[in-house]
Every structure is written in structure tokens, then in C-alpha cells.
Amino acid sequence: MAEIAASPPDWSHVHFDVHCARCGEDLFGRAEAVCPTCDLAFDWDEAVPLEALRCGTCDYPLYRLTQERCPECGEAFAWDDVVTNYRQRDKRVFEYRWREQPVRSWWASWRAAVRPETFWTRAKLYDPTPVGALVGLVISTTVLSIALTSCFMLLCYCVFAAVSDAWSFYLRFSVATVSRIVFESTWRLGALETVALASMMLYRQSMQRGRLRNGHIVRIWAYSVGLLVPVYVFVGQMVLFAAGFVGRQFALPNLWSSTLAQAVPVALFGVCAVHVAWSVRCGFGDYLKMPHAWGVAIATVVMTCLATVMVFVLHVWF
Ligand SMILES: [Zn+2]
């Protein structure tokens, strides 16, 4: 751990709120570099980066200014915005860059999610956690995976229609199948993601000394369940559909597609569950610096699986 700066800032120059990065406790005016609520030991230079704050237009240092206007370029500013800009300055992920670079930043976020150990070690507790953008990240990933699955299936049907005589039948059949799959994937993925977030929030409530800011939980949820599960579902559906398609095309025995139909989902489910659990563990351990990170991760995955099964069973019953 980095050396802790012992001296608190000169509070008369601090014109913005200062909260504990982990639990949100108000730290304004305090002297000790330890949060009284969650025991997080921190560095005053990181918690209150006064000397690093600069004008967004001309880069003029804003330390010791009393007015909210840059003396160099005359641009008005808000202290909270300046602090937020400083915290997310060199980060390229979706939640900070979706306005300027939606595609590139989505790709950066997805790559980060695949390798959670690197992402969560580098992520800072001070990183802003815009909940709306994080939910948008999960929704766009879900929509994208369903859209890609549909396109892939329609393409397969088009090839099938082209090589067979009954093209109008296959075209009608394809529209019916694809719209059914879109409908089912949407509500199933939506239910699973919602249930996972609810489980993580519930778990947060049960922690004794672990008051956590909601934004942290939403961020861990987005980068584990939200970015990984839709892609695993997409891959699984594509493999199954392609296998069935090849089986029909080459008149392979039924054993071919039925074996795959059982083996592929089970294998992918296992890999996906381990990947998500590992991601949650890294999030709670390396990012939030919480004890028992593996316990939280396994409990989250188990609770999500059980709750999702319950939602699906209830759906079948009613
Ligand atoms: Zn705290």
C-alpha cells in the first residue's frame, strides 16, 4: 500500500464535498486519514487532490482560487465538475466516454470485463460511478448480443432458403423462430440481470461494518454479470443454432444435435459462473478492499442462480 499522507488539507481552500471513497461518509474538516465508519485508511492527497485540479479549458491550476471562474481564460466552472473530470481524466471506459466515443468506449469496457483481475487492480475507489451510464452499458450489451444472435440466425436461414426449394417456407419459419428467440432472450436476460443486481444489493445490506456506496455495487454488477452473461448466452445460442443447422443440412443423425444441445449449455454455464464469480471476487477484494471477497462472490452467484431459477419456475406456473 502507498505511504499514507498524514497531513489533512487546508480545509479553507476546499470548496467541494469530501466523502469516504468506499462508504460515502462525510470527511469534510477531519484530521485522521481513516474513515470512522468503514475503517478505510486513505491518503489525503488522493481524497482531496487540491493541487491537481485544473481548468478544463486552459489547464490553469485552480488551487487557492476563491471564485468559480478561471482567471486565465475567464471560463466559469463548478468545483464538483472539476473534481469529477480529474478523477476520470485518463480512463477510456464506457461510463465516462459514452457521449464522445460510444463504440470505442464500449469495447474498452468489455475488454476490461473479460480480464477482471487487471481492471479491478487498476480501478480506484475514487473513480466516479455514474449509475445511469453503467445501467446503459448493461442494456446496450444485452441488446447487442440479442441483435447479433438474431442476425446470425436470419443469415443461417437465408443460406438454408437459398439452397433449398422451399425458400418461402423457411423465410416465414425464420421470422417466427427469430422473433420468439428475441422475446425469450430479452425477458430471460433482463430477469437474470435484475435478480443479480438485487442479490448484490441485498448482500450489501447484510454487511455489518461494510457500508458501501451503491455506485460501487452497480459498477461491480455491470462489469461482472452485465458484460459477461449476455456474451456467453450469445455464444451458446450461436453454437447450438449452427450445430442444428449443420445437422439438418448434412442430414446428420439426431444424436449430433441432441448431444451438443446438452453439452454446450452445461459447459458454458460452468465457465460463465466461474468467470462471473472471479470478477465479483476481484471487484470486492482488489477494488473495494473488502475482506471475504470470495465468500461474497460465491454467495452472489449462488443467490443469482437460485433466484433466477425461481423467477423462471414462477413464469412457467403463472
Ligand atoms: Zn468509509
Ligand SMILES: [Zn+2]
Ligand atoms: Zn481556464
